Structures are given as structure tokens and as C-alpha cells.
Amino acid sequence: MRKPQQAQLQAIAKHAVAWFAKYRRDLPWRNTRDPYRIWISECMLQQTQVATVIPYYERFLIRFPDIQSLAAANLDEVYQLWAGLGYYRRARQLHAAACKVVESGQSPFPLDRDAIAQLPGIGRYTANAVASFAYDQRCGIVEANTQRLYARLLRCKTPLNASSSQKQLWDFADAIVLAWPLATGQLNQALMEIGSQVCKPKSPSCGQCPLQKHCLAYQHSETDTIPAALPKKQITELKEVGLLIHDSKGRWLLRRRLKSERWAGLWDFPRYDCTDIPNEGLALDRAADAFLNLYSKRPRIAQECVSVKHSVTRYRILLRCYLAQIDGKLTTSNKSALANPDKNNALEPSQEQLSQEQLDWYTTDELDQLALSSSARRVADWLKKHRP
Numbered sequence: 245m246r247k248p249q250q251a252q253l254q255a256i257a258k259h260a261v262a263w264f265a266k267y268r269r270d271l272p273w274r275n276t277r278d279p280y281r282i283w284i285s286e287c288m289l290q291q292t293q294v295a296t297v298i299p300y301y302e303r304f305l306i307r308f309p310d311i312q313s314l315a316a317a318n319l320d321e322v323y324q325l326w327a328g329l330g331y332y333r334r335a336r337q338l339h340a341a342a343c344k345v346v347e348s349g350q351s352p353f354p355l356d357r358d359a360i361a362q363l364p365g366i367g368r369y370t371a372n373a374v375a376s377f378a379y380d381q382r383c384g385i386v387e388a389n390t391q392r393l394y395a396r397l398l399r400c401k402t403p404l405n406a407s408s409s410q411k412q413l414w415d416f417a418d419a420i421v422l423a424w425p426l427a428t429g430q431l432n433q434a435l436m437e438i439g440s441q442v443c444k445p446k447s448p449s450c451g452q453c454p455l456q457k458h459c460l461a462y463q464h465s466e467t468d469t470i471p472a473a474l475p476k477k478q479i480t481e482l483k484e485v486g487l488l489i490h491d492s493k494g495r496w497l498l499r500r501r502l503k504s505e506r507w508a509g510l511w512d513f514p515r516y517d518c519t520d521i522p523n524e525g526l527a528l529d530r531a532a533d534a535f536l537n538l539y540s541k542r543p544r545i546a547q548e549c550v551s552v553k554h555s556v557t558r559y560r561i562l563l564r565c566y567l568a569q570i571d572g573k574l575t576t577s578n579k580s581a582l583a584n585p586d587k588n589n590a591l592e593p594s595q596e597q598l599s600q601e602q603l604d605w606y607t608t609d610e611l612d613q614l615a616l617s618s619s620a621r622r623v624a625d626w627l628k629k630h631r632p
């Protein structure tokens with residue numbers, strides 16, 4: 245692969261920007277230069293489709309129109325507005341970053357790329373995207389769409405996650421923005437848009453591509469083999485039993501997930517791993533025993549009512565939920581603490597609280613307001629619809 249020369253980089257940039265002016269999608273975060281809004285959109289767009297993000301983005305900005313309002317919020321409320329987008333770590337880091345900006349006196353937003361890169365949860369791509377889209381700083385970007393586009397332009401045959409590939413792609417990203425004397429933000433967005441809308445993973449639309457003349461993969465008929473396929477992820481199947489424990493007032497028992505667990509800080513129905521148990525009866529015994537060990541009460545488990553399949557990183561989880569009851573009251577004299585006697589005054593959980601079991605009862609309608617894990621949200625939606 246030969247390195248593109250300055251004139252060629254300028255030609256690529258010129259064609260990309262001209263194409264973008266004509267064909268760009270009108271997305272809400274493209275009508276602003278506000279770095280806060282751009283940052284929110286970039287966090288939401290990580291691993292999430294544009295069409296899914298739009299309503300979340302709009303709702304989030306109505307509630308948190310600026311970084312001060314986000315920093316002043318409690319994390320539970322941020323989680324609620326994030327619920328359904330998944331990857332809750334992003335929401336936690338967004339909130340932590342907002343607090344850091346406000347505390348350090350950098351609001352409304354840090355003024356350059358290096359300061360942005362110091363914030364929690366912000367990597368090289370996000371820092372460069374925000375700095376270039378908002379401030380036109382000359383920073384290249386490499387994300388899923390641009391890395392595929394650049395790999396094909398450059399005929400990069402090594403897998404994209406190889407460090408040599410990443411270096412080559414980032415070098416190209418930086419070189420093209422340095423070669424283009426006009427707005428960097430427009431150029432970067434144009435390259436992303438071509439990657440997303442034209443240079444698609446399968447069957448790229450080379451006939452409509454403004455960069456066809458510069459594309460080495462196209463010239464060598466290698467658009468199907470570049471980028472190189474990554475080895476398939478090994479998927480691990482897990483089975484869990486969820487306990488939908490209700491009391492005589494029609495309330496459901498939920499626990500806050502611990503710091504050491506995935507979806508830390510979110511609320512969930514008690515659930516237990518039973519992957520290694522082939523028999524349903526034994527799996528229910530395992531779940532009941534686990535609950536007893538933690539909370540000193542053995543639940544009486546009734547019929548199965550809903551099951552939810554979901555995936556997390558390399559795990560595919562089947563969560564089978566059963567209605568259940570416990571005799572007597574759960575009190576703070578049990579091993580757990582009843583978490584939240586005044587739900588309207590729920591404060592953000594401290595790190596210490598996230599290290600301890602917390603339980604609380606919620607009515608079906610109250611579940612709407614609770615920051616639930618996405619699988620628990622699906623169970624809650626089922627409860628709301630079926631009211632068992």
C-alpha cells in the first residue's frame with residue numbers, strides 16, 4: 245500500500261466534503277456546534293444505532309440542557325434517561341465527567357482536545373470528534389465507519405484491530421485533516437457519513453462513491469475482503485433464574501446491583517446463575533437457597549411467567565422469571581438493608597452503598613421511574629402489561 249500524497253489527500257477531502265453538502269442526513273446533533281450536545285450524542289452513539297439514539301438524545305437534552313444541569317443531577321435520574329440504551333457505564337462516566345468539568349471550573353465545556361481527553365470515559369476518538377466538530381481543531385477521527393472506509397481507501401489488509409492497522413488508519417486520519425485547509429468538523433463528518441451510508445460493511449455502493457477514484461481496494465477488486473474478517477467471538481450461553489417476589493400490596497422486590505457486578509448501581513429482580521443445572525426443579529432450589537443465604541428468607545416459588553433473552557459482551561443469557569413470595573417481613577434485621585425508605589428523596593448511591601446489598605419494594609407503576617437493567621426493564625414492561 246502506498247501512502248497518499250498531499251494532493252491526493254486534498255482531492256479526497258474535497259470530494260468528501262462536496263458529497264456531504266449534498267447528501268448528508270439531517271441529524272439533530274449536526275445542527276449544533278455546542279460541544280456539550282456533540283459529546284452527549286457521541287456517547288450515545290457508541291455501539292448504538294442512529295435511529296435508536298435520536299429520541300434518547302432529545303429527551304436527555306430537555307432534562308439536562310447543559311453540563312451544569314447534568315452535574316447537579318443524581319445518577320439514578322441519568323440512568324433512567326439512559327435506560328434502554330445499554331452500556332450503563334457510559335451514563336456513569338458521562339455524569340462523572342460533567343461533575344469534573346463543573347468542579348474544575350471548565351464549564352460550559354473544556355476548550356481544547358487535550359482537556360476534553362482528560363475527562364472520564366473519553367477516549368481518543370471521542371475527544372477528537374468533539375474538538376473537531378465543535379471547534380474545528382485539526383484532529384483526525386477513526387471509528388467503526390471511518391476505519392472501514394480508510395482501510396479500503398488504503399488497501400489495508402491486516403485485521404483492523406491489529407496495532408499496525410490502527411497506526412496506519414490514525415496516521416491517515418490525521419494526515420487528511422492537516423491537508424485540508426477548511427473546516428475540519430465538516431470533513432470528519434463527511435468521512436463518517438460516507439463510511440456509514442456508502443462504504444457499508446457488506447456490498448459497498450462503489451458506483452455512488454465520491455472517493456472511488458482514490459480507492460485502492462476498489463481498484464484491486466478487494467472491497468469484499470477488506471477489511472479482513474475478525475475471528476468470531478466465542479459465545480458463552482448462560483441460564484439464570486429470576487425471582488419476581490411480590491408482597492400482599494402488589495409490590496415487587498428489587499435489589500440494587502453491586503459495584504462488583506455488571507450493570508452496577510442499577511436495580512434488578514433477584515436473579516441467580518443456574519447454567520450448570522440441567523433440571524428446572526434443581527435450578528429453582530439453587531435460586532431459593534441463594535436468596536435464603538443472602539437475605540435469611542426462603543422464597544416460595546410458583547409458576548414461570550416470563551423469559552427474556554439478552555446478550556452482554558460474549559455472553560448470551562436466558563433469564564427465566566418465576567413468581568414468588570416470602571413469608572414475613574424483610575427488615576433491616578435481615579442480612580440486607582431495605583434501601584430506600586423515602587423513594588422521592590433517593591440520593592445517588594455512594595461507592596460504599598454499592599458494596600452492600602440493598603433491597604426495596606416497588607409497585608408495578610413505580611418501576612417506570614426506576615433505573616433498571618435493560619433485561620429487568622423488559623420484565624417490568626411485561627409485568628405492567630400482564631399484571632399477574
Ligand code: SF4
Pocket residue numbers: 393396397442443444448449450451453454455456459461462467
Ligand atoms: S469505492 Fe467502494 S470500497 Fe472504495 S471507498 Fe468507495 S464505497 Fe468504499
